[in-house]
Amino acid sequence: MRGRGKSALGRAAQVIALVALPALGAEPAWVDARVTSTMQLFQQALVPGLPAAVTRVEPAYPFTVSAFTRFGALGSATLGGAFSGELSAWGRLGPLDNRLGDGDLTAAWVQFTRSHWRVRLGRQITLPGSSRYVRFDGATVGLTFDPIDVQVYGGWVALPRWSQVRGAVLAGFATDALVDPALLEAQNRAGQFTYGARLAARLPVGQLAVGFHEQRDAVGVAYRVVSADGAARPADWLTVGARLTFDLTALAISEARVFADVRTPWLPLAVDYSYQSPTLLLPSTSVLAAFGGLSWHELGAEATWRALQTLKLVGRAAAQLYEGDRPGGRGGLKLTWAPDVDQRLLLLAEAGRALVPPSGFTFARVGARGRLAETVWLSGDGALYVYDQPIRGHSYSLTGIASVEWAPFARVRGLLSATVMTTPYSAYELQGLARVVVELGTVAEGSTP
Numbered sequence: 001m002r003g004r005g006k007s008a009l010g011r012a013a014q015v016i017a018l019v020a021l022p023a024l025g026a027e028p029a030w031v032d033a034r035v036t037s038t039m040q041l042f043q044q045a046l047v048p049g050l051p052a053a054v055t056r057v058e059p060a061y062p063f064t065v066s067a068f069t070r071f072g073a074l075g076s077a078t079l080g081g082a083f084s085g086e087l088s089a090w091g092r093l094g095p096l097d098n099r100l101g102d103g104d105l106t107a108a109w110v111q112f113t114r115s116h117w118r119v120r121l122g123r124q125i126t127l128p129g130s131s132r133y134v135r136f137d138g139a140t141v142g143l144t145f146d147p148i149d150v151q152v153y154g155g156w157v158a159l160p161r162w163s164q165v166r167g168a169v170l171a172g173f174a175t176d177a178l179v180d181p182a183l184l185e186a187q188n189r190a191g192q193f194t195y196g197a198r199l200a201a202r203l204p205v206g207q208l209a210v211g212f213h214e215q216r217d218a219v220g221v222a223y224r225v226v227s228a229d230g231a232a233r234p235a236d237w238l239t240v241g242a243r244l245t246f247d248l249t250a251l252a253i254s255e256a257r258v259f260a261d262v263r264t265p266w267l268p269l270a271v272d273y274s275y276q277s278p279t280l281l282l283p284s285t286s287v288l289a290a291f292g293g294l295s296w297h298e299l300g301a302e303a304t305w306r307a308l309q310t311l312k313l314v315g316r317a318a319a320q321l322y323e324g325d326r327p328g329g330r331g332g333l334k335l336t337w338a339p340d341v342d343q344r345l346l347l348l349a350e351a352g353r354a355l356v357p358p359s360g361f362t363f364a365r366v367g368a369r370g371r372l373a374e375t376v377w378l379s380g381d382g383a384l385y386v387y388d389q390p391i392r393g394h395s396y397s398l399t400g401i402a403s404v405e406w407a408p409f410a411r412v413r414g415l416l417s418a419t420v421m422t423t424p425y426s427a428y429e430l431q432g433l434a435r436v437v438v439e440l441g442t443v444a445e446g447s448t449p
Helices: 002-020 181-186
Strands: 030-044 058-060 063-076 081-096 099-114 117-126 134-145 148-157 193-203 206-216 221-235 238-247 252-262 269-276 296-307 311-322 326-337 345-356 359-373 376-391 394-409 412-423 426-441
Touching: 134 193
Parallel strands: none
Antiparallel strands: 030 058, 030 063, 030 426, 063 081, 081 099, 099 117, 117 134, 134 148, 148 193, 193 206, 206 221, 221 238, 238 252, 252 269, 269 296, 296 311, 311 326, 326 345, 345 359, 359 376, 376 394, 394 412, 412 426
16 A cells, blocks of 8 residues: 555656746746845824713834746647746735735636646636726636637635624714624625626738626625627827626626726827716625726816927816716826936926816825935925815925835845825824845746746
């Protein structure tokens, strides 16, 4: 029995070697990896309950490490294809939000590609309709016959950090309605299953795609949308495109956009129309669904003017119409100047105005970034927001950020920064941050991953 066990392990190792080792003559395999460590130091004081309530102010000094690696072109002579994959995660140690630690596995997938088809297994991300993204544990299968590409996917929605039942706490105490079992069950986001498909085609002057996405839980359908998007370039100086997402549960448009980019040597111009219904952008059981607002239409234009290749002025203006026929709008100017050709110094100035019924605000921003030496950069940024109507008795917000970056080696970068701000929700806030980024390089370049 013991001898047969060793033989089986040996045969398994031979099979793995034949499948996983790069094939002779194939494209060189490559690995790209990065490790980032960040340490913050600040004081936090979350005060629940009635106005004038006090709480103990405690320092927070979380230490966060994130790691990312991706590989590709790992050929297999036995299977006649190539492997690629990605693994990324982060972890945090130190007191923050009443927790001593936290973490998340953001991606962990392996893909095999052969000829016209591909299969991806593991934790991955898809962009369904107007939802910003969905992370799920499952499989994706794709098939490409130029100019058509078909992709289908399915799996369980990954909620490693938000898998608890979504409740709410109001003013330091929970009401009976917020802890009602039926309400909590209706908001349970754990165990959701998702699936969808996307069909894309390349046309002589552009591309066109349609998609379907659905998420289900124990209660029923949490999210179901269809989407279509396309872009075309009928002339060298013109690009047009459109996007539409329709919620099949609410039977309403959740997002729509039409744009045209006109490129001229002297003044590039972009014109666009967009519509959004924030309450339909995410599943109703999402932790962010509570932040939805009124739907709105926007018609805007943006122009860019360059002078002497060192000065760029970007202006944008847009008219908005909110639900209930309430008008709004926004506009701004942004000026960037790089006085020297090698861009050792970059200056920025920006100002704008926004009217969001029933109020609005005006803002101004200035910033600069300069290189003191080949490996040292300094940067600073300040912003002021003035509100038409006071918020909690405050009429403005002021933020300032300063940082220094140092790259002592080709693949190592460090950063020290400090942030000071005063807002209607924080009379005074000071944060410090230290970060180190190490890039491990690629096998294709001859470095060690």
